[in-house]
Amino acid sequence: MIKHNFSAGPSVLPKSVMEKASEAVLNFDNGLSILEISHRSKSFVDVMENARSLALELLGLEGKGYKALFLQGGASTQFLMVALNLLEKRAGYLNSGTWADKAIKEAKIYDDIYEVASSKNANYNYIPKGYDIPEDYDYFHCTSNNTIFGTQMKNFPKSPIPMVCDMSSDIFSRHIDYSQFDLIYAGAQKNMGPAGTTLVIIKEDILGKVSRKIPSMMDYKTHISKGSMFNTPPVFAVYTSMLTLEWLKNLGGVKAIEEANDKKSRLIYSEIDLNPLFKGYAVKEDRSMMNATFTLENENLKETFDAMCLEAGISGINGHRSVGGYRASMYNALSLDSVKALVEVMSELESKA
């Protein structure tokens, strides 16, 4: 049976990537497994360099003063590293969801944080707009896509100070001007690879401006100076991410994938809006192309709908506990056919009910 994996992350990866990754576990370089080769071997150093340059190339950031790093610890560690490396006096954060809120909490350990705007009171069902970013702050931090709530920033403010963005759940999914950001970070496990590595894209000239002593592993400069190999990197996760980035490049890059993602999301939102049994969670103008959140108008249909989904090979659509209902995550590697399968079940439920 064909599986339709709508998991919010870790999530579906391209089939060709899984096949190559599986083969590399048995034989990657001259009979040796990707799991047992030295990270200092030429074959892996090539993988790391290729992954780093593909990331910059796909985002249109080559030759623009950016460095790409593959680190460990997830976006949660970036909440901390951003503050340690950039926060001297005060920073402005946009509070658009649970992860943004966590980023604020971690940064507060180090210094003063100002919430430029928040949608917390509406349980984050929209993206705040029309706020000011004070120009004497150290940096402005935002979250481009809010996985849990299914909202996404369509436009970014003109920031007078360095702009930092958590793009964990929508990096590489659309064609925007990535050079408006000074630091981008993203856990791999949604659009880029398996869990276990975190991509950081950083404009070098924003570093070195804080007075605190930064521990080596938390210092972006350490990792930049060592080409993302200061200590043993997560070899397999970086390799699989490189495969996924190659897949995306061969597909036509972020422009091509945006078209595909747009089709998928228009299909599901149109079903949510037209089918009287379902209701979207996020306000329409802020709906995410990656995660569609919706609820059943009649909770009594839940058991039937869940059983029909299971029957159709659909998995991973349970909503996050803080929203309830359903969440269909449609990352780059999820096919249009999978969305069609889900929409079919939704519409079948309507004809049954």
Place this chain on the structure above:
Amino acid sequence: MIKHNFSAGPSVLPKSVMEKASEAVLNFDNGLSILEISHRSKSFVDVMENARSLALELLGLEGKGYKALFLQGGASTQFLMVALNLLEKRAGYLNSGTWADKAIKEAKIYDDIYEVASSKNANYNYIPKGYDIPEDYDYFHCTSNNTIFGTQMKNFPKSPIPMVCDMSSDIFSRHIDYSQFDLIYAGAQKNMGPAGTTLVIIKEDILGKVSRKIPSMMDYKTHISKGSMFNTPPVFAVYTSMLTLEWLKNLGGVKAIEEANDKKSRLIYSEIDLNPLFKGYAVKEDRSMMNATFTLENENLKETFDAMCLEAGISGINGHRSVGGYRASMYNALSLDSVKALVEVMSELESKA
């Protein structure tokens, strides 16, 4: 051709583990890959719990107040976390190698560090002994095995304060009383699994005694309270580590592997001592069972020896730049046959020369 992988880490893993890991990348749970399942799925939660309890079981630490965590960031991040979580005023460190030295450097950011003893002046070719550990310090830190120099602590001091040990390169390799330690950490990529996760074993009652505010991701308590699932764990690295720990358990645990490791190391050290072309680097009483370091008495033979090794399928034996010569790393998964193959080449060189 059979490969003999003496790499210092990432390093050889059991063949059966690689086969299972490779298969799981294609199909782990009901048609879904281990790379695309949710870390909150029952199947992965089971993996994590199994890996954590296997780690404690194999070290004989079950039911003794210890918790096992699978974190990210390598031992290098533990240098920092140990200090953040335990260092209030002063700590004592044994400086027995490059990694111990790095651990000291990172801890110094936070407070005063006292080197109880050091073998730095002898380029770490022995393990310092006969030092005192002041009882009013916060903790004592040591490194059980020094990968680069090929030295290993055979005995540990009776510590009047919590004892922290970096066991990255010899955990699970021998039968010792692991309950003499209050905190043990180890990067997976030598005896336990692929690069990308770090095992931390911690006695809970040593925590909560420092006054500083610890960032969530750096706080052992955060990870303990969330069962090592505070944020997305490195799923594949944890799964493969679990497979390796299962393999070890089926083999008979640390007692059985110690016997095998002892045979391997006695074989190579006897060749080093008997073959006039080679010379051991570490002092005899401190020789590591995991990493044998040695040099050629006559550098002119290097090219011939290297070519013969290549011919015999032997890889990964180049010494670290700070020692030179050769290093044969013989972690748990390396077979006695691989050591025999190396010793054969060494003895063949002697008969040729």
